[in-house]
Amino acid sequence: MRAFSKYILFPLITFFVVLSGIPASAQRQQLDSLFRVLKSEKADSNRVKTLNEVVWAYEDDQPDSALMYCDSTLLLAEQIKWKIGTAIAENSYGVLYSDRSDFPKSVKHYLNAIAAWESLDHGATAADREKYAFHKMTIYGNLGNVYKDEKQYDQALDYYLKSYAGAQHFNNLLTQARQLNNIGIIYKRRNDTASARDYYQRSLKLFEQVGNRSGEAIALGNIGNIYVSEGKRKIALEYLQRSLALKKEMKSRIGVAIALCNIGNLYIDMGDYANAKITLTHALALADSIGATIVTRDGNRFFADLDSITGDYKGSLDHYKLFIAARDSLNNQDHVKEQTKTEMQYAFNKKSAADSIRNAEEQSREKLRNEAEIRQQQLYTYGGIGGFALMLIVAIVSIRAFRNKKKANEIIAQQKMAVEEKQKEILDSIQYARRIQRSLLPNEKYIDKKLRDLK
Numbered sequence: 001m002r003a004f005s006k007y008i009l010f011p012l013i014t015f016f017v018v019l020s021g022i023p024a025s026a027q028r029q030q031l032d033s034l035f036r037v038l039k040s041e042k043a044d045s046n047r048v049k050t051l052n053e054v055v056w057a058y059e060d061d062q063p064d065s066a067l068m069y070c071d072s073t074l075l076l077a078e079q080i081k082w083k084i085g086t087a088i089a090e091n092s093y094g095v096l097y098s099d100r101s102d103f104p105k106s107v108k109h110y111l112n113a114i115a116a117w118e119s120l121d122h123g124a125t126a127a128d129r130e131k132y133a134f135h136k137m138t139i140y141g142n143l144g145n146v147y148k149d150e151k152q153y154d155q156a157l158d159y160y161l162k163s164y165a166g167a168q169h170f171n172n173l174l175t176q177a178r179q180l181n182n183i184g185i186i187y188k189r190r191n192d193t194a195s196a197r198d199y200y201q202r203s204l205k206l207f208e209q210v211g212n213r214s215g216e217a218i219a220l221g222n223i224g225n226i227y228v229s230e231g232k233r234k235i236a237l238e239y240l241q242r243s244l245a246l247k248k249e250m251k252s253r254i255g256v257a258i259a260l261c262n263i264g265n266l267y268i269d270m271g272d273y274a275n276a277k278i279t280l281t282h283a284l285a286l287a288d289s290i291g292a293t294i295v296t297r298d299g300n301r302f303f304a305d306l307d308s309i310t311g312d313y314k315g316s317l318d319h320y321k322l323f324i325a326a327r328d329s330l331n332n333q334d335h336v337k338e339q340t341k342t343e344m345q346y347a348f349n350k351k352s353a354a355d356s357i358r359n360a361e362e363q364s365r366e367k368l369r370n371e372a373e374i375r376q377q378q379l380y381t382y383g384g385i386g387g388f389a390l391m392l393i394v395a396i397v398s399i400r401a402f403r404n405k406k407k408a409n410e411i412i413a414q415q416k417m418a419v420e421e422k423q424k425e426i427l428d429s430i431q432y433a434r435r436i437q438r439s440l441l442p443n444e445k446y447i448d449k450k451l452r453d454l455k
Contacts, residue, residue, distance in 0.1 A: 030057050048077050048085035055092050059099070066096055087116035091139060098142070103150050110143050130170075137166030137175065144182060157186045177206035177215055184222060197226045217246035221259065228262075233270050240266065257286040257295045265302045268309070276306050297326035 034054050041047040051073040058066035070092050077085030093109035117132040117139075124132070140163035147156035160182045167175035184199030200222045207215035224239030240263050247255035260283035267276035280303050287295035300323035307316035 027057060027061065043076060043080060045080070045082050045085060048073055048080070048082060048088070051076065052085075052088055052092060055096075059096065063096060063099060067093075070096060083116055083120050087113050087120070087135065090116055091135075091142075094139070094142060098146055103146050106146050107143065110139050110146070113139055133166060134170060137163050137170065137172075140166065141175070141179060141182075144179075148182070148186065151189075153186050153189060157183065160186065173206050173210045174212060174215075177203045177210065177212065177219075180206065181215070181219055181222065188222075188226065193226050193229055197223060200226065213246050213250055214252075217243045217250070217252075217255065220246065221262075225262070228266060233266060237263065237266055237270070253286060253290050254292055254295075257283050257290065257292050260286065261295050261299045261302065264299070268302060268306050273306060273310055276302075280306065293326050293330055297323055297330060300326060 031054065034050055034057065037050050038047065038054075041050060051069055054069045055066045055073060058069060070089060073092065074086065074089035077083075077089055090109045090113035094106050094113060097103075097106035097109060114136055117136050120132050121129050140159045144156045144159035144163060147153070147159065160179050164176060164179035164183065167173075167179060180199050180203035184196045184203060187193075187199060188196035200219050204216060204219035204223065207219055220239050220243035224236045224243060227233075227236035227239060240259060244256065244259040244263065247259055260279050264276050264279035264283055267273070267279060280299055283295060284299045284303070286292075287299060300319045304316045304319040304323055307313070307319060
């Protein structure tokens, strides 16, 4: 069998998600809406969330602006001491620096995000701890991707396994499937094809269970490539054709072109030259129509081998020339990309240095604005507390006055009752004395009679 390296072995490692770019007008509208919200928001957790939304709005087209607003997000989160906001900002930093291929900074911020989520566990409710664990599960997967791209496979495997364990805890089958596929890739890169195949098979079952067709196609292609490397051509063809069928169903033209190219090359190894020619012709036509230069390169290389085997030396030479042209084009593109990346990095560094004062002033203004809003909120809070305290004092004084007045009224009432009793006793004594006096003195008739007798 020809060298396995001749196959287009795009590992199909993770999910290649094709995102349609946001039109500039739509992005502008989204940003305008977010900026209007920012103008009316106070320096609180909602503002942190909105700032982070601005980060994601800028991520694809204006990464420098995304980083600047990520700075503002983290600054405000730390000012208001909202640890969830700190974790959110650190994760955003991790993604942004990963996009820039600045892996050391990406890892640093991802680890900061994990530490922030873990710091929230103490004293949190069980429900909140579950939320924090879910966020960590996602970051573990991101860290696995970073380390895998850096070819640090031990660390990548460790984080993929952590993310997989988290997905099992939450019964998140889709994340389980993705991480099993990623773990399979690590074993494939370590040339442990048996372990790789086992993880790919487990990944395929879960993708089928959740009905994720894209994941199924990727897993089937990975399994097919494993069987190719092991020389098991018949079963390899079965898996590659199943992967091709799903890609056709999803209308993934680049996926179909790659699958056809791999199948055509497999037909050459199997000695089925007629099907190899038909399949590779189809692959090249599709590649040309969509501008898939990498498929054009490898398809022509395979076709050159096929023509040489079948004795069509002129066709072999023609296809080899096309292979060279596509290869050089890709090399030039890689060189241009690398040069562009270097120039962009230089421009970014230069721009960062030139704009450092402006950015510092912007951050300073943002900090002052946030601090002013915080002071205002604190003033309102302290004023409310003071007003409540004053009301409480007035209420206490009023209650005490009412109690004192009530007590005084009770004393007066008691004194009035005592006076009335004394008065009654005096009146009773006078009446009694009067009765005694009347009983001792003769009445008026008797006195009148005696006076008449004397006359």
